[in-house]
Every structure is written in C-alpha cells, then in structure tokens.
Amino acid sequence: MxxxxxxxxxxxxxxxxxxxxxxxxxxxxxxxxxxxxxxxxxxxxxxxxxxxxxxxxxxxxxxxxxxxxxxxxYPIEHAQENSDSDIYTAVEEIQDIITKANLVDDKFSIARVEQHLSNYGHYSQTEEGNKTILTSFEEKLQKVGSIGPFINELKELFEKFRHRKGTAHELVLIGGALLYFIIPVDVIPDYIFPIGYLDDAIAVQFVLNSFMKK
Missing domain, CATH: 1.10.260.40 (lambda repressor-like DNA-binding domains)
Known part of the structure; x- marks a missing residue:
C-alpha cells in the first residue's frame, strides 16, 4: 500500500x-x-x-x-443502494464500485462468474460435491443471514437439488450456483461487505435466466 x-x-x-x-x-x-x-x-x-x-x-x-x-x-452506502436492483444488468456499476475502491486486483465480469459456475456445476455431480452442498448449505446460509435479494431463490434451488427435481442439465446448473454460494473463493471475495455477495446473486440470476430461456 x-x-x-x-x-x-x-x-x-x-x-x-x-x-x-x-x-x-x-x-x-x-x-x-x-x-x-x-x-x-x-x-x-x-x-x-x-x-x-x-x-x-x-x-x-x-x-x-x-x-x-x-x-x-469505502463506498458502502452506494453498494447497499444498488444491492436490490437488477443484479445482472448492473455489472458495469459493480465494476465501477470495485475499481474506485481498489477492492480486488482482478477485473470483475459475467464471463468469470460463468466460468466458475461451469467448473462448480461439474463438481456438484461428484459424490464429494454433492455432499458439500447437502452438508454446508445451511451453515453458509446462517452466516449470510438476509443479505442480498437472492436468498429465497437459493433456498428454492437447494430444495430442487436436494430432491433431484429437474433434468440432468438443470441439476448441473443448480449445483454450480449452490457451490458458488457455499465456497468462499469466488470472483468477489465474500468478506468485502456488502458487495461481496453480488456475484453470488449474479450466479443465481444466471441460472434462473437459463431456466426461463428454456
């Protein structure tokens, strides 16, 4: 510094x-x-x-x-004001907040979130990945509390994953989003409050958008 x-x-x-x-x-x-x-x-x-x-x-x-x-x-008020907006369309604004505050070294982008989702999606179909989701989701949810507009959606996705409700492709997408939420190493570190969970929200939105396209 x-x-x-x-x-x-x-x-x-x-x-x-x-x-x-x-x-x-x-x-x-x-x-x-x-x-x-x-x-x-x-x-x-x-x-x-x-x-x-x-x-x-x-x-x-x-x-x-x-x-x-x-x-x-750090511009916490600005970040809070935008946390309930349409997350998927606010990527440029999120990047602006991160850049101005010098929060992370790497550039934030939807492409990076999608890459993580793809990797986690495949991992979620393994025995270890499945176990991680089923045993760690509630614990991570308690840590986050009510932060972010994506909590209810995550709960619904978890129930679908837990009961295997969906096609194989849908379960891969859901598993990827859940692991993205659970695993702390993502595009925006979770400890950067409150914007640290915005990329988790984008991950959820990406999955929901994929369902709507179908």
Missing part, C-alpha cells in the same frame, strides 16, 4: 477503540498478527488500511465489518 497522508477517520476510530479497551498497539499487533509499525501508520493516517487489515481487526476486535468498512472510506 502506498504511504502518505490519508483520510484518518479509520485511524481515529481504531485509536478510540484501543483506548476504551485499554489495549496497546503492541497487544493489538499480537492478536491480529499485523506488525506494530503498520498499525501505528494506520492510526496516524500515514497508511490506508486494506481489506486484509479490516478483516483481521473485525475478527479480533469483534466489530462489524460494515462499521470498519465505512470508517475506512
């Missing part, structure tokens, strides 16, 4: 948290595994906190990621 003066809202917030909890920067370094010098530069506004830092601070300090995300200056 480049050094230099940054908006120090996050640094001030972190400093206040440490004071309230009587934590030293050295102790914070120990529990987050972020070196003390880096924490000092973040607090003093000499370094912009990155997403890996935010994730560690959130986990170790038990502070909602959304709160830290907003303090760090």
């Amino acid at each position: 480049p050094e230099g003066n940054t908006n120090n809202n996050f640094g001030l917030l972190l400093k206040e948290i440490l004071k309230k909890r009587s934590l030293s920067m050295r102790r914070l370094s120990e529990i987050t595994e972020i070196d003390t010098a880096t924490i000092s530069r973040i607090i003093n506004g000499k370094r912009k906190v990155n997403l890996q830092h935010l994730q560690r601070f959130s986990e170790c300090l038990e502070i909602p990621m959304a709160e830290l995300f907003e303090a760090a200056g």
Whole structure:
C-alpha cells in the first residue's frame, strides 16, 4: 500500500477503540498478527488500511465489518443502494464500485462468474460435491443471514437439488450456483461487505435466466 497522508477517520476510530479497551498497539499487533509499525501508520493516517487489515481487526476486535468498512472510506452506502436492483444488468456499476475502491486486483465480469459456475456445476455431480452442498448449505446460509435479494431463490434451488427435481442439465446448473454460494473463493471475495455477495446473486440470476430461456 502506498504511504502518505490519508483520510484518518479509520485511524481515529481504531485509536478510540484501543483506548476504551485499554489495549496497546503492541497487544493489538499480537492478536491480529499485523506488525506494530503498520498499525501505528494506520492510526496516524500515514497508511490506508486494506481489506486484509479490516478483516483481521473485525475478527479480533469483534466489530462489524460494515462499521470498519465505512470508517475506512469505502463506498458502502452506494453498494447497499444498488444491492436490490437488477443484479445482472448492473455489472458495469459493480465494476465501477470495485475499481474506485481498489477492492480486488482482478477485473470483475459475467464471463468469470460463468466460468466458475461451469467448473462448480461439474463438481456438484461428484459424490464429494454433492455432499458439500447437502452438508454446508445451511451453515453458509446462517452466516449470510438476509443479505442480498437472492436468498429465497437459493433456498428454492437447494430444495430442487436436494430432491433431484429437474433434468440432468438443470441439476448441473443448480449445483454450480449452490457451490458458488457455499465456497468462499469466488470472483468477489465474500468478506468485502456488502458487495461481496453480488456475484453470488449474479450466479443465481444466471441460472434462473437459463431456466426461463428454456
């Protein structure tokens, strides 16, 4: 990350948290595994906190990621406003959010989501893939809660997959979408709240669109 003066809202917030909890920067370094010098530069506004830092601070300090995300200056409000829109047609806007916030290195695209879906779809037809869906779906659903407009659709797809309701081709598509949702390594990392689940929504929309075309 480049050094230099940054908006120090996050640094001030972190400093206040440490004071309230009587934590030293050295102790914070120990529990987050972020070196003390880096924490000092973040607090003093000499370094912009990155997403890996935010994730560690959130986990170790038990502070909602959304709160830290907003303090760090990422465009969370804009992302939330668009999360309930027509996801499939909002790809350019999603990419704009990601690029401006410097959230991920790779370019987001429908093609990349489709490639993941294809790979996961084939995997879902294996014994291991099938087991992953049946045993991990509910757990992932609990972690996500009500985030995203695609939860009800996912539940319906899961029931179809669980009861094998559909053609072989349809079950491949459904399995791909479910694994895309379950497996955290996708096009937009899930920890980038709240837009980290938008590509999951696009995956669901892609499957639903495929059904409608038929």
